[in-house]
Amino acid sequence: MLKGNLVFGQSGGPTAVINSSAAGLLTAALASPFIEEVYAAEHGIVGILKDRLFDIGQEELEELNLLTQTPSSTFGSCRHKLADPNTDESEYKRILEVFKKHNIRYFFYNGGKDTMDTCHKISLYLNKAEYECRVVGIPKTIDNDLCGTDHCPGFASAAKYVATSFMEVKLDSQVYNYPQIIIVEVMGRHAGWLAAASVLASHKGAGPDLIYLPERHFSLEQFERDVRAVHEQKGDVMVCISEGCHDKHGRFIAEMFEDSHLKTDAFGHKQLGGAAATLASFVKEKFDIKVRAIEFSLLQRCAAHLASPVDVGEAFQAGEAALKFALEGYSDFMLGFERISNAPYEIKMIRVPLAECANLEKTVPDEWINEAGNFVLQPFIDYTLPLIQGETESIEADGLPLFANLKRVLVK
Numbered sequence: 001m002l003k004g005n006l007v008f009g010q011s012g013g014p015t016a017v018i019n020s021s022a023a024g025l026l027t028a029a030l031a032s033p034f035i036e037e038v039y040a041a042e043h044g045i046v047g048i049l050k051d052r053l054f055d056i057g058q059e060e061l062e063e064l065n066l067l068t069q070t071p072s073s074t075f076g077s078c079r080h081k082l083a084d085p086n087t088d089e090s091e092y093k094r095i096l097e098v099f100k101k102h103n104i105r106y107f108f109y110n111g112g113k114d115t116m117d118t119c120h121k122i123s124l125y126l127n128k129a130e131y132e133c134r135v136v137g138i139p140k141t142i143d144n145d146l147c148g149t150d151h152c153p154g155f156a157s158a159a160k161y162v163a164t165s166f167m168e169v170k171l172d173s174q175v176y177n178y179p180q181i182i183i184v185e186v187m188g189r190h191a192g193w194l195a196a197a198s199v200l201a202s203h204k205g206a207g208p209d210l211i212y213l214p215e216r217h218f219s220l221e222q223f224e225r226d227v228r229a230v231h232e233q234k235g236d237v238m239v240c241i242s243e244g245c246h247d248k249h250g251r252f253i254a255e256m257f258e259d260s261h262l263k264t265d266a267f268g269h270k271q272l273g274g275a276a277a278t279l280a281s282f283v284k285e286k287f288d289i290k291v292r293a294i295e296f297s298l299l300q301r302c303a304a305h306l307a308s309p310v311d312v313g314e315a316f317q318a319g320e321a322a323l324k325f326a327l328e329g330y331s332d333f334m335l336g337f338e339r340i341s342n343a344p345y346e347i348k349m350i351r352v353p354l355a356e357c358a359n360l361e362k363t364v365p366d367e368w369i370n371e372a373g374n375f376v377l378q379p380f381i382d383y384t385l386p387l388i389q390g391e392t393e394s395i396e397a398d399g400l401p402l403f404a405n406l407k408r409v410l411v412k
Contacts, residue, residue, distance in 0.1 A: 001327060002132060003034050004105025007053060009041040010073040010140075011080075011111035011118065015154025016161075016307040017315040018140045019067035019074045019404070021110050024319025025138070026056050027064055034327055035106065039411060043076035044109070045118060049091060051098050058409040066404035068312055069394040071304040074404060077111075082118055085125050092125040099126075099133060102411065106134045106326055108319075112141035112152075113359055116334055120354035123332040134326040137334035137354060138318055142301050144193035147360040148352030149336030153318055154301070156311035156387035159197035161303040162186055163388070165296060166201035166208060170238060173292075179235035180290040181227065181283055185276035187300050188242040190214050191363045194300065195242035197384060199376040209237055214244035215363050216373035220256060223279070224286055226374050231287065243275050254278050305401060309390030314347070321349040345386035 006029050010018060022040070029035045038056040041047035054075060056064075067074060085092050098104070109119045116137045123135035139146050144155035166184065173182055186195040192213025201207025209230045212218055230237045246252045253275040280293035314337065322335040333351040340346040368380045395402045 001034050002105050005037040005103045006035045006106040007039040007041055007104050008108045009044040010075055010077045011044040011109060011115040012077060013301055014073040014077060015140055015142050015301050016071050016157040016304045017153050017311050018110060019070045020312050020315035021138050021153060021319040023064055023067040024316035025108055025323055028320045028323045040075040044078040046078045046080050048098055049094050053411045055409045055411050058407055063404045063406055066402060068316060069304055069401060070403040071302040082121050085121060095122060096129055096131060108136045108138055108322055110138040110140050113146055116354050117358040120358045134331040136322050136326050138322050139334055142194055143188055143191055145191035145361045146357055147362045148357045150339040151337060151387060153311060153315035155193060156308040158194055158300045159384055160308045160388040161300055161306045162194060162197045163200035164306055166198045167206040170206040173236060181237040182292045183239045183241060183276045183279050185241050185243055185295045189244040190361055192242045193364055195240050196364055196376045196380050198240040199380060200384060203381050208240040210374045211240045211376050212245050212374060213242050213364055214246060216369060217248040218245040241275050241279060307392050308388045310387055325351055342386055
């Protein structure tokens with residue numbers, strides 16, 4: 001069995017449970033006789049390029065276990081896109097140099113589809129360089145858009161937060177005896193899984209009347225007709241809008257109006273947000289009633305106080321299983337979940353070739369969306385409910401959650 005050192009990195013946007021995967025992997029690695037030293041990269045692949053690695057062996061086990069209730073990416077994240085190695089090998093040569101310096105034989109990268117692309121490129125390059133190293137992707141994304149896995153760690157906790165918050169906002173909106181229109185924006189660039197989770201609140205009688213996902217083209221004219229129909233029937237209107245909704249020309253909501261210019265990140269993705277506020281301004285011009293725009297923003301991905309126990313547990317197990325498979329000799333794969341049954345809910349851990357998930361996107365099935373394209377159907381509810389079960393529990397100090405406090409000792 002391959003012996004050597006291990007490095008772990010986090011990439012992309014954080015989730016409420018990304019650190020649970022870190023805890024599962026790192027505690028298992030520390031206990032393995034085949035892993036000699038355990039490191040974590042500062043800010044993901046950027047930390048490897050800069051040779052800034054934390055020595056996990058210096059951390060207290062108690063603090064590592066607290067990672068299961070600590071939000072954010074505890075070792076720092078990044079959105080760094082590696083060039084095509086066929087056109088520019090410079091960063092790959094640097095990665096190989098750092099790996100050789102620290103005898104890295106196991107590399108685990110925790111993130112979404114762009115992260116899996118990075119893993120796949122590094123794996124191919126190391127194989128070409130004849131450097132033996134197991135490269136493994138651990139899934140993470142509230143967007144739930146990774147191919148090859150039933151669902152992604154992070155999605156269930158964000159879904160639980162979204163559904164709970166919709167229920168609370170719905171009740172709050174009914175305090176006064178006058179109608180209002182509330183438009184709530186939820187994250188999701190091209191896949192509407194998280195916005196669709198708002199239907200769980202509707203399932204309990206306190207959710208949105210209209211739900212719009214990026215899987216269907218968005219029309220301002222149809223949106224106005226939909227809102228007017230609900231308003232005439234009920235008075236109050238609650239709308240869930242995915243930030244990634246766009247028209248048939250590919251224009252995001254903010255781009256449907258003049259003087260809108262969306263910036264892009266390193267991967268060429270437009271930086272979204274502002275859909276609810278834009279639509280609220282549009283609605284105010286059409287309806288003579290109170291209109292409110294709400295954007296959950298970062299709260300969707302960092303609300304560890306509402307983390308799904310199922311999600312926390314599966315994220316931890318994903319880290320453990322990723323190491324187990326790597327020690328068995330497998331490489332160039334992403335750890336995935338295969339659902340065995342819904343009642344009782346059961347999954348098994350699987351290996352998904354990185355080539356089958358890198359830069360690919362899984363969207364909400366079209367048959368799970370109603371014909372009008374403004375609501376979500378029962379199959380989505382059946383799919384998601386098992387993932388959000390259980391009551392969130394955490395260790396507290398002075399009435400507030402206790403988060404991991406790591407030493408973050410850099411390797412010399």
